[in-house]
Amino acid sequence: MSDDVYNQKSSLESYDPCTREVLDQHERIRKEFAAELINSVPNPSFILNNARKIVLYNETLAAAVGEQRENMILGRRPGELLRCCNSQKSWCGEAVPCVQCGALRAIQTAMTGGRAEEECMLLASIDGKVKSYTFKVNASPIVIRDEQYFIIHLADISDSKHKEMMERVFLHDLLNAVNGIVNAGTLIREDAIKSEHRDLAGMIVDRANFMANEIDAHRLFISAESKQLEIHNEPVAVKQILESVSTFYSGSQLAKDKNIFINSEIAEFGLLTDKRILYRIIENLVKNAIEASPANGKVEIKASSNENLALFTISNEGAIPMTVAHQIFRKSFSTKGKGRGLGTYSVKLFTENYLRGKVWFDSSQEDGTNFYVELPLSPSAEQLVTDPCQRGL
Incomplete structure (x- = not known):
């Protein structure tokens, strides 16, 4: 841009963009492209010419930018x-x-x-004040009367992105605080002289560890749900994972009148997978099984393998009614009240979207409820699921 042009463009009001060429394109497109069609789109939408200038727009865009004068758009x-x-x-x-x-x-x-979807983080200056936006931008080519144009849709996702960022920061800071409690409680327990002080410090450590575990689980779920979760495969000893989950819940208040068993016939075998995700899958299923078990009920954990696959089975003695069974993997569906219902959904999300496996269940009054998770022993194996909705519905 020359200095002369640069100086002329000291503000957006200093030039008239609505040229005769733009007006001619506007009239041609409006005749061929019904205004009702673009106005039916709930998000701000507009059509650009080859110079990336707006030649048609909907009322939502005008309202969003606070400008009703056509020649200013x-x-x-x-x-x-x-x-x-x-x-x-x-x-x-x-x-x-x-x-x-x-x-x-x-x-x-x-x-x-091509067609594209991108996120645009835009810093705007409005009436001398700075404002930040995040848009999801969809762009597609469109031919109108043998002329090439481009239709653009904007979705303002500023609030959801801000919420996501704040939640991540909050969880990070909360986890740091909880880990501080764990460390302090551990030191008190080691230095305590009286047994009751050691017991109290031990209780603090156990509760803090439980909180840290829940925070980690929530962070992992948020990353998975937002498609930002990265897979880190490593060799995993299956029996060690199962024992870790069993030990964690056996000493918890949730399982105080329940019995958790790891099947004694489990063979020592391993698989190449993401250890964090596998742990959360087993943990969620064990937790659900404990909650669904009657008093003094038994929760059994099994695992087996063949040449290519590992099969995990989590069983409890309760039965799932048919009206519930059809919705068991639905997000936010729960029989435990409002604010619940991510457990089985997260299991399906983790298993089928990230570990290339599949999950399903069966349930009856005679045999109780069994949840099954099948995973490849190696991520190089062919993906197990072709239709993510094919089981457990």
């Missing part, structure tokens, strides 16, 4: 209309930071004939 590029800080002194898409813009990447993909 037509001909502008998206960043200029949204008051992006980078477009205050440079044309939208031409400032140095624009190479990182998710919206520009999505539009450029559409301009090469």
Whole structure:
């Protein structure tokens, strides 16, 4: 951009983007592309020409930017209309930071004939005040009367991204605090002279360890749900995992009148998988089995393997009613009240989306309830599930 043009563009109000070419394109598109169609889209939507200038838009976009004057929208590029800080002194898409813009990447993909979805973190300057947005941007090419255009949809996900960030920060800080309690309680227990003080310190450590475990589980679930969970495969000794889960719950208040058994016939075998995720799968199933068991009931943990597969079975003596069975893996469905229902859903999510396995169950008054998790012994094996909804529904 020359110095003269740069100086002319000291603000968005200093130039008229609504040129005759833009108005002609606007009229041609409006005749071919019904306004009702784009206005039926609930999110801000608009159509760009090859110069990335807006030539058609919906009412939702006008409301979102607080601008009803057509000549102040037509001909502008998206960043200029949204008051992006980078477009205050440079044309939208031409400032140095624009190479990182998710919206520009999505539009450029559409301009090469593809469809794209990107996240755009935009810092806007509105009435002299800075405001941050995060948009999900969908861009697709569209041909109208033999002319190439690009249709763009924006979804403001600022609130959900802020909530996600704050939740991660909160959980991180909370876990640090709980680990501090664990360390302090451990020191007190080791130095305590009176047995009652050692018992009290031990109780503090146990409760803090339980809290830390719950926080870790929640963090893992959040990452999985947001598709940000990275897999770290390593050799895992199956019996060690099962014993760890059994020991954790055997000493908890949840299992005070229940009996947890690891089947004595379990052979020593291992598999190559993500240890954290496998632990959470078994833990959730054992926890659910404990909660579903009658007083003095038995929860049994089994595991076996063949040439390519490992099979885990978690059994309890309770039965699942048919009305519940059809919804058992649904997110937020629970028979335990509001605010529950992520246990079996997370098992299905972890097993089938991340560990390339499958999970199902059977239940009857005679045999109780059995949950099964089948996993490949190695992630290089062929994926077990082709339809993620094929079992347990």
